[in-house]
Amino acid sequence: MASVSGSSDGTGSDTTVTMATSAPSTTGSVASDTTVTGAEAATTTPGNANISVRSYFYILPYPLPAGTPVPYTPGLPNVNPLNYPPHAFEPTSTLVLTSTSKVFIDIRIFKRIQPSDPELPNDGGHRERLEWAFAGKSTSYAIPDPHATPQHAGGGQGQEQGRQWVGPVQHAIWSHWVDSRYPVGAIAPKDEGTMYPVSATQTLEHGSSINPYTGAMMSYEEMWLDVPVQTCFPSTSKFSIVLVLDAPEAKVRGVVIRLGQYCQGIIVRDAVSTIERWGFEEKKGKNGKVVGGDWKRVARIGDDFLPCATTFQPEILTVGGRVRYGNHEWFVDEKVEWQDVMGQ
Template identity: 45%
Template sequence: MAHEQKNRDATQEEPQTPSAQLAATPKETSGSQSDQASSNSGDIICTPPATDSASTTSMATPSNSEEISQPTLSSARPADDTYVTVTAANNNAIPVLENGNEPNISKREYIYFLPYPLPPDTEIPYSIHLPQKNPLNLPSRQLEPTSTLVLTSPKRTFVDIRIYKPFTMSNALKPLPNVGEPQRLEWAFGGTSSSRPITLPSPGPQHGKSQKRIEEESWTNITHSTWVHWIDSRFAVGSKTIPVDEGDMYPIAKDLTLEVGHAFHPALGAVKTHEEMWRDVDTVATNDAGTKLCVVLRCQAEHVGVRGLVVRVGQFCQGIIMEREATTVERWEWNGHHPSTTEKEKWQRTVRIGGAFLPCSVAFRAQVLGLGAVVRFHDFEWVVEELWEWK
């Protein structure tokens, strides 16, 4: 029910398997990865991104407390001495990504529901034949009720955020929620994905068909993808009851992949078969050098039930952090047509729901990080675990 890089590898002639190796060559040969993870370099200080006072987060532990307390959400603006501290790695050269290992940006075009289990001999994929072919007499149109974006890194760490579109026509032209509106969060989750090539039987009834016709109607280059949810807005941090998220990926066009799976859908209150159409989006360079960047940051503080992920791919950046069951998400987009003259000013936050801090803005300054760099906000650390550059 998700995406994959998009394992959207399914749109390629030869789908990559999870064992495909990443090949990266550092821009500078001095210093190993362990050197890059060193924290002996000086601190670089930057302020948190400007936020509305009603949604700013304080996650501080009182300095006179001997015990580690839970982070607290505050409706007050942080004090003037609240800073994000970035400890850069000794070697902040960005590894160069070889062709074929690029990260992925995917937007969902629609989701279509079918019965589960499917009636015998139901042809799958089903939704791509609508409205001309509809033997189950289901709705004749595919719909997309959300704004859904998935960002996946070369090592297949992903963040998937799904925001409900406005519920009424009177609000149809309003932007996505940027302060509050928690009811607009349909689902947000992140983790790691994998895929493997599979062969499926020819769809629909086979009686009376020649072997040649069966082969002609069979799909090729299908992959089976699995997404492990390390963090999920529908489950408390560390929950052992998150169901398996998996689906079969059908290559429809060069930039389109149809995911077929089944799951319990809270909005419907039932398990349904679903078909989701995903469109790959080209990655855009945001700097003067014309290079594209990918950054992954992770926060893990299990003693207080906190997990977080931030993934930036090119012109998009998304983050999710959870404190037990409380969820905060952000989505940022770089707008090359913005009148501002600097790269930083062209980044615009398009979604924010929740009250916690997310270091998305740090990912806009990849040149000061390096693998293993640490971003600190009060008691919590975000570690740069992936950093890539490519043309």
């Protein structure tokens, strides 16, 4: 057993980490509530790992009027038959981490309105700034473009509607295992969308969902920017680590994911959420080379404990091990370490 202590780094003074001494436990697994079939059930691979930042969010009518081009936002401002706002914008700071086993965490924090407000809340307060946070399992598979016009329906992969895509159009599904908008155990509405690869690092998502502020259905588009997974000095390895808390008797669930240089966590106690976001800040010498660095918490909303800081010490974690704080145990569901070949 290894003990981790210290309140300044977010671990908590009575946190203990227990190494696995037998086969990994499936208790508390995010994937245990998710049925995955076919190719999606096959692998845990670094190729699945992904860091995404949302560039914009754009609301459209539901259902879309006949003849509306989809995707819609790439045509703005010149092609705008609905006479909607001519420019898309991003109202939040949204970061999504997807692990090598396709467990994900998505945290969206409203940007500040008043200059006196913090850029991101980091003291536990400002609950009104949490737009949405959720975690679970993601799946995706290639499909023909469902919005292709008849004249381009047979035009070949990546050429539907006369627009060029850099890869196959995908249908993506995100199963919410824990969600800041729903009490623990409640079933969140389905979350799925059509993913258009705009460039090597940009993906446009088109879908429909319930508008949480009006209760009515809406169509939407989001642009996602991929961020490279990085190492954290002095390690030359990249890490994907998933911790899961499942305490049904206490109506508590939580997920923490560290992927490369970022870590995010969510815990929901009945219907009350706590979230954290951390990032690794490199320190460079006069010659521009990295000579050090530290993990910094950049956002915290809520009052519960999250064991994010334990993921910064991967050497003390093993799959099937446990991180205990107070009355709860977080299970290490995933720990994958890899190094890129030829510096890629």
